[in-house]
Amino acid sequence: MTFVPGKRKYLICGDPSGINLVQPIIQNIMEQHLSFEVMEIKDEEKVRNWLDHQKMGCYLYVSAAWPEIERLKNITEDIGFSEEEVQFLGRGEQMIKVFCCRCHGLTELARSDASEITCSQCGLLLSVSDHYSSLRKAYLGYVAKL
Amino acid sequence: MLTREMDSFPYPFKGEQYRYSNNSVPMTRPSSIEITPRYTEEIQLKRNLLNNYPERCFQTMPHTLKGQWEAVDLVTEHLAAFFPSQFALQKNGDHWTFENKLLGEAFTFTYGDETTIPYQPLDFIGRHVQEDLIFMLERDGDLHLDAGQLCFPANWSLAFNLGMRFKEIHHPIPGFKEEELDERILRFLMRMEAGSPWERLNWSLMAGNKLDTSLETFHEWGKERKNVTEVNAGDLVHLRVEVQKLFRLPQSNGILFTIHTHLLAIKDLAANRDWLQQFYHILKELPEHIAEYKGIALYQKPLLSYLKGKLT
Numbered sequence: 437m438t439f440v441p442g443k444r445k446y447l448i449c450g451d452p453s454g455i456n457l458v459q460p461i462i463q464n465i466m467e468q469h470l471s472f473e474v475m476e477i478k479d480e481e482k483v484r485n486w487l488d489h490q491k492m493g494c495y496l497y498v499s500a501a502w503p504e505i506e507r508l509k510n511i512t513e514d515i516g517f518s519e520e521e522v523q524f525l526g527r528g529e530q531m532i533k534v535f536c537c538r539c540h541g542l543t544e545l546a547r548s549d550a551s552e553i554t555c556s557q558c559g560l561l562l563s564v565s566d567h568y569s570s571l572r573k574a575y576l577g578y579v580a581k582l
Numbered sequence: 583m584l585t586r587e588m589d590s591f592p593y594p595f596k597g598e599q600y601r602y603s604n605n606s607v608p609m610t611r612p613s614s615i616e617i618t619p620r621y622t623e624e625i626q627l628k629r630n631l632l633n634n635y636p637e638r639c640f641q642t643m644p645h646t647l648k649g650q651w652e653a654v655d656l657v658t659e660h661l662a663a664f665f666p667s668q669f670a671l672q673k674n675g676d677h678w679t680f681e682n683k684l685l686g687e688a689f690t691f692t693y694g695d696e697t698t699i700p701y702q703p704l705d706f707i708g709r710h711v712q713e714d715l716i717f718m719l720e721r722d723g724d725l726h727l728d729a730g731q732l733c734f735p736a737n738w739s740l741a742f743n744l745g746m747r748f749k750e751i752h753h754p755i756p757g758f759k760e761e762e763l764d765e766r767i768l769r770f771l772m773r774m775e776a777g778s779p780w781e782r783l784n785w786s787l788m789a790g791n792k793l794d795t796s797l798e799t800f801h802e803w804g805k806e807r808k809n810v811t812e813v814n815a816g817d818l819v820h821l822r823v824e825v826q827k828l829f830r831l832p833q834s835n836g837i838l839f840t841i842h843t844h845l846l847a848i849k850d851l852a853a854n855r856d857w858l859q860q861f862y863h864i865l866k867e868l869p870e871h872i873a874e875y876k877g878i879a880l881y882q883k884p885l886l887s888y889l890k891g892k893l894t
Contacts, residue, residue, distance in 0.1 A: 567753050
């Protein structure tokens with residue numbers, strides 16, 4: 437994560453370990469006497485409500501375990517934060533989904549295992565690409581062997 | 583191939599080498615649609631695919647209905663204006679009658695009311711034209727692929743690409759981003775204005791003569807690439823050319839792409855001495871990353887041998 441200067445207000449959101457990891461940035465903000473708020477993720481509705489009531493010009497840091505990050509991404513997108521207004525820091529193993537080119541089935545796997553996989557729906561051997569669909573929230577899997 | 587088809591084939595090559603570029607030109611005959619002698623056969627194929635594989639061939643985002651109707655307006659107007667002996671359109675306020683004389687079909691519907699047509703608007707009109715229809719909507723300062731009827735894709739998946747931004751769609755093309763072509767073409771498209779349509783040609787090679795080369799069926803048709811030899815290349819390999827036409831739709835501010843796909847067996851291409859010579863040089867010089875992306879790499883050598891044999 438990097439400190440982005442010149443924002444009206446900084447929002448920090450995460451689980452306890454995640455917030456710890458953002459400490460250097462919080463330090464930076466405090467030294468410059470900038471406005472900020474910290475919110476621990478316990479209750480998703482509370483977080484949504486908190487983000488929803490922020491005014492323009494806020495910059496958001498989200499730091500948590502990966503499954504939490506995925507949920508928070510959906511919330512920030514819903515509310516209308518753009519990619520330029522948020523930084524995410526995920527911890528632990530990230531799970532990704534692969535979209536089967538043949539049957540459109542989705543197969544979930546750990547990102548670190550992702551090279552070739554078998555489609556969980558039709559059994560086709562897939563080569564996992566870096567082509568990502570935000571709508572499907574998945575990477576495209578191509579035919580691995582003709 | 584029929585002589586008249588050969589004469590009207592959109593031969594795509596210029597010069598002695600090929601590189602990716604924005605080769606769009608203003609349209610001289612601003613029709614979004616062309617009708618070829620293969621009309622009836624291809625419409626039948628399209629309708630079969632749409633009925634049997636709806637998820638592969640038709641995808642839309644819910645906010646596109648207005649834009650889809652605009653596409654119906656543009657396409658039916660063009661059919662009636664450019665092909666008056668084959669199509670007719672009568673407008674009485676929102677009460678429209680569209681007649682397809684080639685197929686002996688007529689539809690009376692209320693413009694803007696989906697309940698009066700048998701399919702979603704883009705799907706409805708797409709079943710009367712050989713073209714694939716892609717609708718891109720401008721939102722969040724970018725162009726998104728928000729609706730499409732796609733029966734004859736060149737190895738891509740509409741279901742996967744739905745909703746994507748222009749640059750995301752073209753992410754898999756090697757060298758496209760590095761040369762900043764994605765950015766330049768996007769800026770070009772965003773500047774496009776209603777009433778000033780553009781067109782471009784795109785080409786690739788196919789082992790086989792199928793029009794429906796979807797990513798979803800690549801595991802079947804892709805295998806033909808391994809069967810190309812110097813002896814059969816003339817019959818098996820086809821030059822596949824897409825005539826892509828681009829129209830800005832003024833109401834929705836979307837862009838309609840119509841894509842008409844043509845196939846020409848290499849032996850027919852080789853019958854034209856100028857084409858043979860030019861195609862041979864371009865294929866021989868083609869950079870590896872382009873040959874790979876266009877699906878040529880596996881049989882480039884036997885194809886070059888075939889062409890060389892024809893030249894001597």
